[in-house]
Amino acid sequence: MNFQRIPYTSMTQVETEKVQTPGGQTFTVPCFSYPVTPQENFRRMNQGEQPLWVPTSLTDFHYITADQFLAEAETGFAKKNNPEDKTPSKMLYLDMGPGPIQMQELFSHIPEAPTLSAEAMAEMLCAKLDKVLSLTKVDLVLYRDDWSEAANAADRGEDILSMPEAEAAGIFFRHAQSRGIPVTFRCKCLTEQMVDQVVQLRPDYLQLTGDLRYFFDYRDRFGDFMGMDVVLDGQTEEETVERMRYAVEQFAFQGRMIATVGLVSEEGLWAGLQELYCYSRECYQDPEDFKVKLDEILKGHSHHHDH
Helix, strand or coil: CCCCCCCHHHHHHCCEEEEECCCCCEEEEECCCCCCCHHHHHHHHHCCCCCCCCCECCCCEEEEEHHHHHHCCCCHHHHHCCCCCCCCCCEEEEEEEECHHHHHHHHCCCCCCCCCCHHHHHHHHHHHHHHHHCCCCCCEEEEEEECHHHHHHHHCCCCCCCCHHHHHHHHHHHHHHHCCCCEEEEEECCCHHHHHHHHHHCCCEEEECCCHHHHCCHHHHHCCCCEEEEEEEECCHHHHHHHHHHHHHHHCCCCCEEEEEEEECHHHHHHHHHHHHHHHHHHHCCHHHHHHHHHHHHHHHHHHHHC
């Protein structure tokens, strides 16, 4: 079964909804007809079962920073999850904001700010997560930090797992996971030399930005225990369609793939969301055919990468 893609210029032909990004941009996107609830689909995906489509941060989730959520706890979030809405209530994807190393940099510019270790900063993030959890259920968290020093150390062949940023990440990962919440890790300055060490910290998902061909073998190397969070970006419909099809082909077969919306135009977002939903549904409806298809696709990707 193939699903119809409606061009952005023909958006009046389908039901739409308005969504807002954490940066405050409002976009019009298509409403999808879900065969199961987003919660059930996410449960399947997160547990490595066969989902029906790839979840996205903007349509399956209410994506919000922890600080913004706490500021809007009794108004903004309640309105976005009105039980009278026709669509199923969205899950909560919580962005924890700047990580320990970035927080240390911010604090260094405030004369009266205390000097705190990266581990202490991580404990502060754990406490912030607990505060949100006292108010609502959290389905997924994003932990992001600047690991430029670790990248330099990895390039020199050094062990980065004993560095403060890695120890801090481990503190937060274990805390969130002990509360039953999967963690997506966005590591600024992630390099190929770092990956084998970063995955030992066992985030549930590794967020991938930039050129996805750089990560062509991640599914085979880490797919049995870690999922991939692909950033949906691009300014044109063609760019986003190509990126989403490649992402599904590269990472979605084992089910552990989500997509987070990044810098994108409304036209690009419209096309990218549709392609991600439709193409992943087309692939997931016949797992055996999907596997055969992917084996051929990935051989071609690997050959291209080697040259």
